[in-house]
Amino acid sequence: MAGFSLVLANTPAIRWRPFAKRVGMIAAAAIAISIVTYIGMADEWIYFGILHCIAALSLIGIVFVRLPMAFTLIATILLAGGWITDIFYMPGSLDWDVLDPRYFAWLGFSALPARSNDYVPLFPWALAFFTGLSAARIAVRTNLLQYLARLGSGTNPVARAGRHSLIFYLVHQPVLFGLVYLLSLVAPAPKPDPSVGYLRQCQASCIQSATESICRSFCQCTLDQMKSKNLFEPLQSGKIRADSSEEIQGIAQQCTDQAQ
DSSP: OHHHHHHHHTTSSSHHHHHHHHHHHHHHHHHHHHHHHHHHHHOOSSSSSSHHHHHHHHHHHHHHHSSSSSHHHHHHHHHHHHHHHHIIISSSTBBBGGGHHHHTTTOBSSSSSOSSOOOHHHHHHHHHHHHHHHHHHOOOOOOHHHHHHHHEEEEOHHHHHHTTHHHHHHHHHHHHHHHHHHHHEEEEEEOOOOOHHHOOOOOOOOTSSSSSHHHHHHHHHHHHHHHHHTTTHHHHHHHTTTOOOOOHHHHHHHHHHHOO
């Protein structure tokens, strides 16, 4: 939709002032989201989310709007070929460890990018943008554009909502989070089972030095033994420590022998 809209807004000629205003608004919103999330969730802050991606692709896309349509189609085909190759034929072929840091991760070729609550790098998402760009440029040369214009005329509610999409995007998440919070007050989610967390953590630690089957047996054995001797809850609450409790050490040795 961002790619399609870019063509509609700049046909038959590029309207530089509205274009600059639109990109500026999107970029400002993207920066605001980065600042807010960095303050509120520093470990997973949004350094390149959907708005960052749209702003960057708009700057790239406006160049293709001025070029012959063949360039747009070729770029779309190349992006599609890269995506298909990376997913189906040579998985991971476009992933490089050297591009993992955040100042490169926005390109989309990282092997393990830094965590983020909204990560939308240029690749492969440029494919979606350029697909819209290509579709719009084809529509300009056909009667499809006039048909779409008739659909969006007058008081069409979908068309009116589309004119305020940035506001919808910025508002919808706080509204949804608020509704979910209110629902959690009325119908709280059940407390997580500490046994599940213990087994997951135990197996993740054990698997570094033993096979999966041994670790599964060992962890389940220690869990059952600690529960039967009323040691599990004190261990979870921190009243006792596994490395200083002779009873837990004995259980660990017993379960190790049994698992092996």
